Amino acid sequence: MDIREKIIQKVIQGLEGRVEETVIDTIQDILIIELNHYEVTERCTEVALLDNSAEKMLKKFLATKRVEGIAESTLQRYANENLKLIRFLGKPVFEITPYDIRFYLSYRRERSEVKLSNRTLDGIRRCYSSFFGWLSTEGLIQHNPCASIKQIKYRKKVKRPYTAAEMEKLRMACENTRDLALLDFLYCTGCRVSEVAKLNVEDIDFERMECTVLGKGNKERTVYLSEVAGMHLKNYLSERKDQKEALFAGKGTERLGKNGIEALLKRLGAKADVSDVHPHRYRRTLATNLLDRGMNIQDVAAILGHADLKTTQIYCYISQKNVKTAYNKYAV
Secondary structure, three states, X not given: OOHHHHHHHHHHHHHEOOEOHHHHHHHHHHHHHHHOOOOOOOOOOXXXXXXXXXXXXXXXXXXXXXXXXXXXXXHHHHHHHHHHHHHHHOOOHHHOOHHHHHHHHHHHHHHOOOOOOHHHHHHXXXXXXXXXXXXXXXXXXXXXXXXXXXXXXXXXXOOOOOOHHHHHHHHHHOOOHHHHHHHHHHHHHOOOHHHHHHOEHHHEEOOOOEEEEEOHHHOEEEEEOOHHHHHHHHHHHHHOOOOOOEOOOEOOEOOOOHHHHHHHHHHHHHHHOOOOOOHHHHHHHHHHHHHHOOOOHHXXXXXXXXXXXXXXXXXXXXOHHHHHHHHHHHHO
């Protein structure tokens, strides 16, 4: 273990039970930053050559993840965060230690122009963990420096689904059939906004009231249309005079893209006086409603395209009313 880590651990242990945890976190960050000025071993001076080597490994990592079907937005985040770390440390990846990563995370928290939350810092940590975990699995480094770095704790905000009244307000705020069809489609299918943006008219099977979408990891799944959503979608398509292949067309554009859908919902939210309106909230609402009404969680996961049931559970808001009803049913 790096001698600096031993010093910090002893100081933190001596403070436990004497001061509040927030104070301990601040002291730990300051110690990590200040002790970084002292070295036990000589630093390597071949910065340019080592940077290039590390960046080449990062490019291989990104290429591998791209083949695995990881979303481009996620790949871009991996690239940005790991490149910042590599260039800041100026070391080959096989020399990067847990202390180096802890120092940089503390540096980002204390020295950033914009104050970073613990949630944001933990997201950055996960980017490092994915990269160094891959390097370790591939045998490119002997030890994964992220293996001993624990999750950065943060207060998890409860993300509530739309209420029935909020969804009706949004529907009433729609000024045309396209917007109404889009809202109903987002809810009844539970699709990601990126998936909806890529759909074409020919993808919809109105006879079976379903469609096949291409989700994360290039995995196909079937989602379903309610009778009401199908009716509004048919009305919208019958009114269109263009020959565009996109399921939802933009004004003056071939396709209503991800950013366009998000901007549209934001406008509808302002008009309907509903806060926190975004496409992903419809996905969360569908998951919550399906579970509340008794659907098996495995089936809900299949509809949402989740490979891990834990992800589905995170998506769902547990109503205290339902908890109380269940308690009275089984405990009394």
